Amino acid sequence: MSFYCKQTMNVLGPLKYAFRISVPQIFRSLSTTLKRKDQPTDNSLTIKSQEGGIRTICxxxxxxxxxxxxxxxxxxxEDLKNDEDNLRVIIIKATGPVFSSGHDLKELTAEKGSEFHEKVFSTCTEVMNLIQDLPVPVIAQVNGLATAAxxxxxxxxxxxxxxxSSKFATPGVNVGLFCTTPxxxxxxxxCSKVALEMLLTGNPxxxxxxxLHGLISKVVPDDQVETETLKLANxxxxxxxxxxALGKKAFYTQILKDTKNAYRYAESVMVSNLTxxxxxxxxxxxxxxxxxSWKN
Structure with a gap:
């Protein structure tokens, strides 16, 4: 069964036309529209979502x-810094075949000037420090290439x-910008020899x-990376x-100390943990x- 519809368009002036639409076509069109609304349409540089205690930043x-x-x-x-009572884990992932190619080289040209460059690198440092300072663990979910920053x-x-299939590299030396902050x-x-080989050659x-070298904690088949990351987060x-939170802070604090002082510090944390x-x-x-039955 079908019927005729008349519609007016104001593009190049009033234009009236008629076209035939079947009832099944209407339902198919409506179904497609509803599906599209369910799909992510956010054009933000990062997309934050949270389900239960797991926050995902894409x-x-x-x-x-x-x-x-x-x-x-x-x-x-901004997506990292806001803590919530029920927040337990943060996952950082990416859309597309590249996790991140590092700094945008178009922002590092001479025309931008040193003041802007300082802002880029200091902001990057703030992000890296924040990840360490957060009371909850942060997990990188990598499904592709991760280079430089x-x-x-x-x-x-x-x-x-x-x-x-993921690969990792610090290839800045090949474009004349040594990956010092990475x-x-x-x-x-x-270890230093592995780090220096990556930094001096840029080889992935x-x-x-x-x-093997300790840069990541787990390797999984390509089609299981999200499942395995969520399993770890859960x-x-x-x-x-x-x-x-206490344990994460203690880990990063003690690792900077010599062994004797690290043990002394760790002892005090254990005592505090018992309170x-x-x-x-x-x-x-x-x-x-x-x-x-945990408090939170």
């Missing part, structure tokens, strides 16, 4: 290979899950090599938020052979 500039432009870094910082972002995250995070994730390493959500409500609850639950 780098969303695939046309520029998710370059960490100043605007991208500022958007990422993009590789730095992966190294700065507390954990990183990468697909088998080297800060890189040298704290892998595979996901398997990245795992496992963290089962623990106490305040205990994880927490969740610290007592966890031990009590273990003794009573039941599942702990």
């Amino acid at each position: 780098l969303n500039d695939p046309k520029k290979r998710n370059a960490l432009s100043l605007a991208m870094l500022q958007s990422l910082y 993009g590789c730095q972002l992966v190294a700065a995250c507390d954990l990183a899950v990468a697909s088998q 080297g800060v995070a890189l040298s704290r994730s892998v 390493i595979s996901a398997t090599e990245a795992l 496992r963290i959500c089962e623990t106490s938020k305040e205990v994880v 927490l409500k969740d610290g007592n609850e966890g031990i009590k639950a273990f003794i009573e052979k039941r599942k702990p």
